[in-house]
Amino acid sequence: MTSIERTAYPRFKRLITARELHVFFTPSEEERAWAEEVTDTDEHQLALLVALKSYQRMGCFPKAHDVPDQVVEFVRRAAELPESTLPVYASGRTAERYRSWVRERCQVRYDGPAARALAEETMRVEAASKNNPADLINIALEKLVEAGLEIPRFSTLDAMASTVRGQVNEEILAGIRGRMTGQERARLLGLADVIGLDGKTLFNALKQNPGRATWSHFKRLKGHVEWVDGLGDPGKWLEGVAAAKVSDFAGEAEAQDAGTLKDYTEARRVALIACLAARARMRARDDVATMFCKRMAAKAKKAREELAEIHRQQQEIVERLIGNYRTLLQQVDQEGPAQRARARAAALTKEALDALEGLDEESSASEVAQRLGGKVSPAFLLLAEGLLVQSNGLGSLLSAVDGLGGFEAQYAQIEKVSAHHGDNWEVLLHGHLKADRPVMFDLSDVIELKAHLHPRPRGGRGQGRRVLRDAELAEGHPGPPPARVLCTPPLRGDAAQVAS
Numbered sequence: 141m142t143s144i145e146r147t148a149y150p151r152f153k154r155l156i157t158a159r160e161l162h163v164f165f166t167p168s169e170e171e172r173a174w175a176e177e178v179t180d181t182d183e184h185q186l187a188l189l190v191a192l193k194s195y196q197r198m199g200c201f202p203k204a205h206d207v208p209d210q211v212v213e214f215v216r217r218a219a220e221l222p223e224s225t226l227p228v229y230a231s232g233r234t235a236e237r238y239r240s241w242v243r244e245r246c247q248v249r250y251d252g253p254a255a256r257a258l259a260e261e262t263m264r265v266e267a268a269s270k271n272n273p274a275d276l277i278n279i280a281l282e283k284l285v286e287a288g289l290e291i292p293r294f295s296t297l298d299a300m301a302s303t304v305r306g307q308v309n310e311e312i313l314a315g316i317r318g319r320m321t322g323q324e325r326a327r328l329l330g331l332a333d334v335i336g337l338d339g340k341t342l343f344n345a346l347k348q349n350p351g352r353a354t355w356s357h358f359k360r361l362k363g364h365v366e367w368v369d370g371l372g373d374p375g376k377w378l379e380g381v382a383a384a385k386v387s388d389f390a391g392e393a394e395a396q397d398a399g400t401l402k403d404y405t406e407a408r409r410v411a412l413i414a415c416l417a418a419r420a421r422m423r424a425r426d427d428v429a430t431m432f433c434k435r436m437a438a439k440a441k442k443a444r445e446e447l448a449e450i451h452r453q454q455q456e457i458v459e460r461l462i463g464n465y466r467t468l469l470q471q472v473d474q475e476g477p478a479q480r481a482r483a484r485a486a487a488l489t490k491e492a493l494d495a496l497e498g499l500d501e502e503s504s505a506s507e508v509a510q511r512l513g514g515k516v517s518p519a520f521l522l523l524a525e526g527l528l529v530q531s532n533g534l535g536s537l538l539s540a541v542d543g544l545g546g547f548e549a550q551y552a553q554i555e556k557v558s559a560h561h562g563d564n565w566e567v568l569l570h571g572h573l574k575a576d577r578p579v580m581f582d583l584s585d586v587i588e589l590k591a592h593l594h595p596r597p598r599g600g601r602g603q604g605r606r607v608l609r610d611a612e613l614a615e616g617h618p619g620p621p622p623a624r625v626l627c628t629p630p631l632r633g634d635a636a637q638v639a640s
Contacts, residue, residue: 142298146274148281149294150198152208161214165193172219178241187227188238189215195242200291248290255289256296263301267308269382273301312385313411316377320414324372328413329406332398341398343413346420358431365424374418389415464544 144151153160167175167189175192179185190212194202204227216225229235243250259280266279277297284291291297317325331343348364378386393401393412401409544550 142273142277142301144294147294148278149297150200150291152198152202152206152211156208156210161211164197165211165214166218167193167215174245175219182221182225183228184230184234184238186212186216186219186221186225187229187235188241189219190227191238192242192245195246195248199248199285200293201239201242243290247288249288250290252292255284255287255292256300258283258287258289259292259297260300260304263304264308267305268312269384271305271309271385271388273298273305276301276305309385309389310408312381313389313408316381316411316414317407319377319379320372320410324377325410327371328410328417331413332401332409334398343398343401346413346416347394358428358435361424361428361431365421365428368417368421368424371417372414374414374421377414378418386415386418390419394419461550464550467540467544 171189171192175185175188179188190207191201193215194207194211207227212227216223229238240250262280262283263276266276270276270279277294280297280301281291320328331346332341334341345364345367389412393416401412404412
């Protein structure tokens with residue numbers, strides 16, 4: 141029997157608040173005048189008002205002992221009746237007559253057969269997709285209220301829901317069995333038979349747990365998917381059956397063991413196992429996809445950790461490069477040797493140029509000798525000394541770079557830092573996936589990969605399709621894949637969707 145608390149069937153609450161009493165159970169002046177006019181005693185007046193307000197609130201007539209004393213007392217005070225007044229009827233005919241008046245006043249039609257027929261028809265239609273009796277009762281209540289019919293007793297609706305659900309379920313299970321071949325039925329029924337000396341059955345294999353995201357479990361799951369697929373085509377067996385019904389039937393089968401399952405009739409047993417096999421097929425693919433995503437997440441985490449370690453090591457290199465840069469800056473600083481050599485070279489060059497001022501390239505030797513007083517060598521010596529000083533200043537920079545390891549070493553350190561600049565961990569992922577490639581390709585043989593429906597970028601193809609295209613290319617070339625195949629951005633998020 142369904143618990144009334146799980147349904148929307150109208151009933152009195154255990155605790156009724158003062159506000160609810162005031163809003164729902166206060167008779168209006170017109171209702172009080174009507175009740176006083178059609179009744180002959182205070183008891184009948186109170187009984188009629190209690191029946192009226194209860195019907196307006198609940199849509200049906202509760203039994204006299206189900207009406208809380210709190211409600212009776214509130215209505216009695218609102219009607220200003222004596223304290224000793226009780227809601228009683230002189231006879232059963234009087235009670236029925238009062239109910240007819242209340243229905244007429246509330247404009248509700250009392251037609252038991254019509255109400256039961258409507259409730260049964262509604263339940264039969266909904267039972268094709270719903271398996272909970274409470275849901276069937278709730279939908280039937282909604283239809284009865286819409287039709288303006290008085291609600292039958294809860295026990296009537298509960299018994300009707302149980303009967304209708306059982307009939308519909310048997311029809312669905314018979315349809316499932318009828319869509320199976322004799323070989324498929326025998327194969328499923330054989331799952332409950334004991335095999336070997338350990339007393340185990342293959343029926344429990346339909347309820348297995350995927351385990352941790354390791355490649356050994358991955359390989360076991362691959363075999364499990366192939367085994368479940370070998371049982372038959374659940375899509376054909378369950379054609380036209382609502383997913384909710386399949387889930388409920390599978391849950392019923394999963395709650396049994398091989399021994400208790402044999403207590404069912406053969407027809408019901410094979411249909412329930414077929415639903416459980418369909419769930420196992422879908423769950424196996426979900427488990428494979430979940431395990432695959434967990435594995436990829438673990439590999440991506442290792443790649444990020446490797447990148448973090450590289451960044452830590454790079455920090456040391458960066459600190460050394462900063463020290464090297466300081467050394468070079470000290471060489472070319474205002475007080476450094478390069479600047480002093482530059483100033484000395486400039487002064488010597490100026491002195492030589494001052495001595496040769498006014499001469500050009502067409503001046504004769506006699507003119508130059510006359511300008512320099514017959515002494516040419518000092519001016520040229522000054523120029524030569526200036527060039528030497530300037531060369532020595534540049535040499536101090538070269539000596540500083542050589543002292544830091546040379547240009548090649550500096551360039552190598554800079555390239556090492558630049559290679560893993562930012563958060564580009566995808567380029568490191570390939571090294572962690574080398575051992576996983578064979579299992580990944582085996583995975584693509586047992587499940588179907590579909591591109592996730594991301595919004596397509598303007599002027600380009602969807603990223604999910606690119607991933608699948610790269611996967612097909614990798615399958616055709618079992619050697620080491622290009623980085624783009626396993627390091628493409630979509631693998632970070634959903635690694636492509638797995639469709640059952």
